[in-house]
Amino acid sequence: GEKNNADKYVNRLHDFFLDVPTGIEMNGEPEPYFKKPYSQEDGWSGTTLPWMAIGYELTITPLQLLAFYNAVANDGVYMKPYLVNEIQRYGITLKKYPVTEVKGRIASKKAIAKAQKMLEGVVDSVWGTAYSLRSANYRYAGKTGTAQLGYQRLENITKVKGYQASFAGYFPASNPVYSCIVLISKPKVAGTFGGQVALPVFREIADKAFASKLELYPVVNDAPRPVLASGNLPDFDAGYTKDLKKVLKKFDMDYYYRASGDWSVLHATSPDSLKIVMRTVGDNLVPNVLGMGLRDALYLLENKGLKVKVNGNYGKVKQQSIRPGTKANGQNIWIRIG
Missing domain, CATH: 3.30.10.20 (Trypsin Inhibitor V; Chain A)
Incomplete structure (x- = not known):
């Protein structure tokens, strides 16, 4: 690339805070490594800039990369990663650690909005590398990655000693709560690409996080209470009889019940009525x-x-x-x- 373009590119990485450690409370975090433009000492060559553009000839940790994705999810505001929120003793808070916002945005709101749309397209678009593992229950955004390890281009042959597969992203896409990165070095089963190896792990983590955190679900009762049509009445929902009655009472839903037993099933017997039918559980x-x-x-x-x-x-x-x-x-x- 031209001289000015290389300088601009590396300076832009500085704006993203990718050239400094995250400062997490953990000993041993290494410094990111980026070559200085046109430095003979760093081995800068005519191919360095295009290689850097796809992730080669530089080193950063997965956490440092994740902090960048987290900033994109956070509308461009970079937050310092941390391990401890507060210290308690017998339920009493002894010390709280404030969330630290790094000064300055990594990019304009307009640029961040474009980046978010592209990351969502990786999952939502039929051409996206994560399309095959999109979820019907929530939306997530991110990017697959596949790197060659030990790459050598010799006179008559190209050697690759292995691959590194990754997926970095966040969810839910529209109002992010979690960011996550999965990196697998030299995968031996299921393939070599990020979409084949790392993405399924990310998706399983996201599924379990989403299923266990009620705050991620949209509020369903913030509108006026609708009149239920017969097709919307609960039907064939089974469970412990006392629990079923408790739920129906909570929602002011009338029901017909004259049987007895610990286990029952709901039936919508007519357009506007419910019946609790006993379900027998036999011995052995x-x-x-x-x-x-x-x-x-x-x-x-x-x-x-x-x-x-x-x-x-x-x-x-x-x-x-x-x-x-x-x-x-x-x-x-x-x-x-x-």
Whole structure:
């Protein structure tokens, strides 16, 4: 590249805070390494600038790169990573550590908005390298990465000693709460590219974080209460009878119930009425857990001595591998929730 362009490029990396350690409270964080433009001592060559543009001829740690992605997710404001939020003793806070904002933005709001849109496109666009693992339950944004290790271009042959696969991103895309980076060096199974190896790990981490943090879900009751049509009444939801009654009472939903028993299932019997029907659980028999949440299903199945395998992350039981009423004798049983 031209002389001025190389200087501008490296100076821009400085604006991104990529050329300094994050300052996290951990000994041994190395300094990032960037070549000085046209420095013979650093081995600057005519190909250095294009190589740097795709991540070669420089070194930064995964955390330093993640801090940059976190700044993009934070609308351009760079925050210092930290490990400890506060110290408590017997529930009493002894010391709190303030969140530190590094002075200055890494880019203009307009530029950050464009970067966010591109990172979202990696997942949402049919041409994106993360499209195959997009989620129907939330949106995330990020970038796959694949680097060659030990690259050597000899006179008659090119040698590569391995690959490094990565995915860095954040979620939910529209209002980020988490940023995460996954880096796998010299992967040996499933492929070599970031979208094949690192992305599935990122997606599993995101799924579990999303399923365990209620704050990530949109508020569903901030509008006037709608009149439920029959198609919107709960139907075939099963569980512990007292719990079902408690939920219906909480939402002021009338129901018909004259049976008795610990376990029941809801049925929408007409356009505007609900009925609680008893579900019998026999001794030494595989129970019917269809329509139940995971907690109730595990309780019933494991108390019958069954070994439960679960497919899915949240929802109610859609399928069970052993027919209800079969004699229970310690079998393995698969249930699918969704």
